[in-house]
Structure formats: structure tokens, C-alpha cells
Amino acid sequence: MIEIDQLTKVYDGGVAVDNVSMTVETGTITVIVGTSGSGKTTLLRMINRLEEPTSGVVRMNGDLTNSMPKHILRRRVGYAIQGHGLFPHYTVARNIGTVPTLLGWPADKIRARVDELLELFSLDPTQFRDRFPTELSGGQQQRVGVARALASRPDLLLMDEPFGALDPIIRAKAQTDLRSIQRALGSTIMLVTHDMEEAIHLGDRVAVMDAGRLVQYGTPTEIIRYPETDFVSEMVGGLDRPLRLLSLSTVSDIVEDGPAEGEALDVGMNLRDALSQCLWTGRDDAPVIRDGTVIGRVTIDAIRARAEGRQ
Known part of the structure; x- marks a missing residue:
């Protein structure tokens, strides 16, 4: 110390x-x-x-x-x-x-x-x-x-x-x-x-x-x-503070049950990058994988809630 x-x-x-x-x-x-x-x-x-x-x-x-x-x-x-x-x-x-x-x-x-x-x-x-x-x-x-x-x-x-x-x-x-x-x-x-x-x-x-x-x-x-x-x-x-906040959290923090389509996001990806991926591909959600296995999904609504401090 x-x-x-x-x-x-x-x-x-x-x-x-x-x-x-x-x-x-x-x-x-x-x-x-x-x-x-x-x-x-x-x-x-x-x-x-x-x-x-x-x-x-x-x-x-x-x-x-x-x-x-x-x-x-x-x-x-x-x-x-x-x-x-x-x-x-x-x-x-x-x-x-x-x-x-x-x-x-x-x-x-x-x-x-x-x-x-x-x-x-x-x-x-x-x-x-x-x-x-x-x-x-x-x-x-x-x-x-x-x-x-x-x-x-x-x-x-x-x-x-x-x-x-x-x-x-x-x-x-x-x-x-x-x-x-x-x-x-x-x-x-x-x-x-x-x-x-x-x-x-x-x-x-x-x-x-x-x-x-x-x-x-x-x-x-x-x-x-x-x-x-x-x-x-x-x-x-x-104005960049919400995006900085997202860079401190990972997909694992807000992964939820449910299906989603398209390219999967790794559970360790930070939420700032996850948001970028979803916006780039025009999706409201994306499947989440750990070691190649789908374990749930992440949604844009949940990411925004984390950025606003509501989650």
C-alpha cells in the first residue's frame, strides 16, 4: 500500500x-x-x-x-x-x-x-x-x-x-x-x-x-x-461520457436469454464496440457467444440503458 x-x-x-x-x-x-x-x-x-x-x-x-x-x-x-x-x-x-x-x-x-x-x-x-x-x-x-x-x-x-x-x-x-x-x-x-x-x-x-x-x-x-x-x-x-462509460463494461454484464439473428458478439467485447457493431449492421440485438457457443443475446435497449446509468 x-x-x-x-x-x-x-x-x-x-x-x-x-x-x-x-x-x-x-x-x-x-x-x-x-x-x-x-x-x-x-x-x-x-x-x-x-x-x-x-x-x-x-x-x-x-x-x-x-x-x-x-x-x-x-x-x-x-x-x-x-x-x-x-x-x-x-x-x-x-x-x-x-x-x-x-x-x-x-x-x-x-x-x-x-x-x-x-x-x-x-x-x-x-x-x-x-x-x-x-x-x-x-x-x-x-x-x-x-x-x-x-x-x-x-x-x-x-x-x-x-x-x-x-x-x-x-x-x-x-x-x-x-x-x-x-x-x-x-x-x-x-x-x-x-x-x-x-x-x-x-x-x-x-x-x-x-x-x-x-x-x-x-x-x-x-x-x-x-x-x-x-x-x-x-x-x-x-457528451462523450456515455460512450466512455460503455467502454468500461462488457457484453457479459447485460447478456440476457432469448434468440437473435446475425453475426455473434463475444461475451468479452466491451459495450461500446457492441453498440457500434449493432448500429453498423442495423440490428436491434445480436447473439452472444462464449467459446464459440451461443449463450444468449444483447440488445441495443440494454446497452443504452447502461450508458444512461439505468442498468
């Missing part, structure tokens, strides 16, 4: 982060979202003391971070940034093994951990272990950067705009991969972004910052349905 208690940062009389308090549960993804200058990156950097707070404290699993030597703290906290920051003269394996090497892990344990992470990120160790960063695509470099941050099994992974440099298609895949890997490893992640779509897609909880203050902290559904300020309402997109 990460506890942020009244954290404040002042620069030359200006307040970059203003009395922020929040708790991040173990094994979750918390996304900090806000416009440029909102204080989100400064907040992240104070957690691993790349920036020292003016006041306030951070506790990691009950331990005060300001009482730890910085090198010990940073071994407990992985850090991944936009552009990945790989060492260009190191191979992929050496990049990923950087922190375990500093920690004195034996060579066979480091190699096993490198291969484990490469496989987890869908990078065949036999093909990628000995490559250099310049031989990788942007998406592959980003995956190696995250793998490096996870290599020593840190208590917390901090990510600052990790997907900002990727094109939209690779970015969407990277987000999905991160979510799957986080679930597989049970990692605790705090991620900064300016993109509310990314925050909603990735976050178990979303922290919205404005002018250094934490203006709302809740689940994606709470943020979309019940924005607490005009700024939050603008961030979640006004």
Missing part, C-alpha cells in the same frame, strides 16, 4: 503540488491525469524522491520513504518514462538485468528473470536477448523499458507518460499488454498521463489533478458518472 499524506511542493513561491493525499492499494493501477502544469509528474517524482517534497510524507507498506537511503528506495520502486530510456550500448538482456545486477543477484537468476519477462512481453528470448535498442521497433523498446523497471520485483512501478511517443495502434496494444501483465504479476502501478481515455482504460482508480490540487479520486465509473468539478466534467468529455 502507498500512502501519500498532505504532499506539497513549492518552487520559488509557486505551488506545484498542493496538499495532496491519497492511498494506492497493493496490486492496482492508479492513473494520475491532468493537463500540462497540473503537478502530476512532480507528484510522481516525489514518491521516489527524484524531487524532495516541501512538506508531507509518503509511506510504502508502512515505511516512511524519507527515512530510507535514496538508493534503497529506488531499488523498491521501478521507474519507466516516455521514450523508455534504454542504455543504447547495452543488449536487451543487459538493460533488463541492470538493477538485479546492482543488487548482486547471481547470473543464472538474472538470466532466468530476463527470459521470464521477455516471454511475458511476447518477445522471444532467443531472438531478442542479444539485440541492441536500435534494432527494436518503438513498441518493442517500450516493452523492454517496462520489463527493466519490473526486473527486481519492485514494490511499486512508477510510469510517466510511458506510451506518449508511440503511434495510436501500438499505443493501444501497449496499454492492453500492460494491463494483462499487471494482472499476471499483481504489480502496484502509478501512471501519469494527460489522456483521459488512457486513464479510464488502464486505471482501477483515477486521480484527476488541476493546478496542483487533487480534485477527484475514484474509480473510472465514478469519475465518468459523477464528475465533482467542471474541470473533471470537461476532462471526461461531456
Whole structure:
């Protein structure tokens, strides 16, 4: 568990982060979202003391971070940034093994951990272990950067705009991969972004910052349905809010008994895509399948009810 208690940062009389308090549960993804200058990156950097707070404290699993030597703290906290920051003269394996090497892990344990992470990120160790960063695509470099941050099994992974440099298609895949890997490893992640779509897609909880203050902290559904300020309402997109809400639910949430004709929808499809499929084909309903077997149907009326918060 990460506890942020009244954290404040002042620069030359200006307040970059203003009395922020929040708790991040173990094994979750918390996304900090806000416009440029909102204080989100400064907040992240104070957690691993790349920036020292003016006041306030951070506790990691009950331990005060300001009482730890910085090198010990940073071994407990992985850090991944936009552009990945790989060492260009190191191979992929050496990049990923950087922190375990500093920690004195034996060579066979480091190699096993490198291969484990490469496989987890869908990078065949036999093909990628000995490559250099310049031989990788942007998406592959980003995956190696995250793998490096996870290599020593840190208590917390901090990510600052990790997907900002990727094109939209690779970015969407990277987000999905991160979510799957986080679930597989049970990692605790705090991620900064300016993109509310990314925050909603990735976050178990979303922290919205404005002018250094934490203006709302809740689940994606709470943020979309019940924005607490005009700024939050603008961030979640006004008229687009019902569609964002549909992207958080799947067909399995509203599947019902009954027949339907036409191409079937998978039970795991999100309701935003299900609505698009039905509208595109001019249907009021569609059959739903799980593992190739029809288990019921989904209707446009039920999807609309979910978008309006009536279901």
C-alpha cells in the first residue's frame, strides 16, 4: 500500500503540488491525469524522491520513504518514462538485468528473470536477448523499458507518460499488454498521463489533478458518472461520457436469454464496440457467444440503458 499524506511542493513561491493525499492499494493501477502544469509528474517524482517534497510524507507498506537511503528506495520502486530510456550500448538482456545486477543477484537468476519477462512481453528470448535498442521497433523498446523497471520485483512501478511517443495502434496494444501483465504479476502501478481515455482504460482508480490540487479520486465509473468539478466534467468529455462509460463494461454484464439473428458478439467485447457493431449492421440485438457457443443475446435497449446509468 502507498500512502501519500498532505504532499506539497513549492518552487520559488509557486505551488506545484498542493496538499495532496491519497492511498494506492497493493496490486492496482492508479492513473494520475491532468493537463500540462497540473503537478502530476512532480507528484510522481516525489514518491521516489527524484524531487524532495516541501512538506508531507509518503509511506510504502508502512515505511516512511524519507527515512530510507535514496538508493534503497529506488531499488523498491521501478521507474519507466516516455521514450523508455534504454542504455543504447547495452543488449536487451543487459538493460533488463541492470538493477538485479546492482543488487548482486547471481547470473543464472538474472538470466532466468530476463527470459521470464521477455516471454511475458511476447518477445522471444532467443531472438531478442542479444539485440541492441536500435534494432527494436518503438513498441518493442517500450516493452523492454517496462520489463527493466519490473526486473527486481519492485514494490511499486512508477510510469510517466510511458506510451506518449508511440503511434495510436501500438499505443493501444501497449496499454492492453500492460494491463494483462499487471494482472499476471499483481504489480502496484502509478501512471501519469494527460489522456483521459488512457486513464479510464488502464486505471482501477483515477486521480484527476488541476493546478496542483487533487480534485477527484475514484474509480473510472465514478469519475465518468459523477464528475465533482467542471474541470473533471470537461476532462471526461461531456457528451462523450456515455460512450466512455460503455467502454468500461462488457457484453457479459447485460447478456440476457432469448434468440437473435446475425453475426455473434463475444461475451468479452466491451459495450461500446457492441453498440457500434449493432448500429453498423442495423440490428436491434445480436447473439452472444462464449467459446464459440451461443449463450444468449444483447440488445441495443440494454446497452443504452447502461450508458444512461439505468442498468
